Amino acid sequence: MIRHSNLQKQVLSLYKQFLRAGKDKPGSLPQIQHEFRKNAKIPRTDVMRIEYLVRRGRRQLEQLKDVNTKQLGVFIRPPSNPSGSA
Numbered sequence: 001m002i003r004h005s006n007l008q009k010q011v012l013s014l015y016k017q018f019l020r021a022g023k024d025k026p027g028s029l030p031q032i033q034h035e036f037r038k039n040a041k042i043p044r045t046d047v048m049r050i051e052y053l054v055r056r057g058r059r060q061l062e063q064l065k066d067v068n069t070k071q072l073g074v075f076i077r078p079p080s081n082p083s084g085s086a
Helices: 006-022 028-039 047-065
Strands: none
Touching (some): 006 028, 006 047
């Protein structure tokens, strides 16, 4: 049986909580899965970044659990304009 570190247990628990909270919110499950898969590529040795993301995830989870939240918002960085004009 695989033994997980405390930090790995926190991440897995957070993921499960997100999936439970997002199942009734339209379009949230694919977004949750994408975000966790994207961050799964972070090396295990980058503990500071992982801890930061766990804290950020907990705050986002609380927002998702709010009854007034209908769906997850997405922030998309606008494409950079190489010509310098706006």
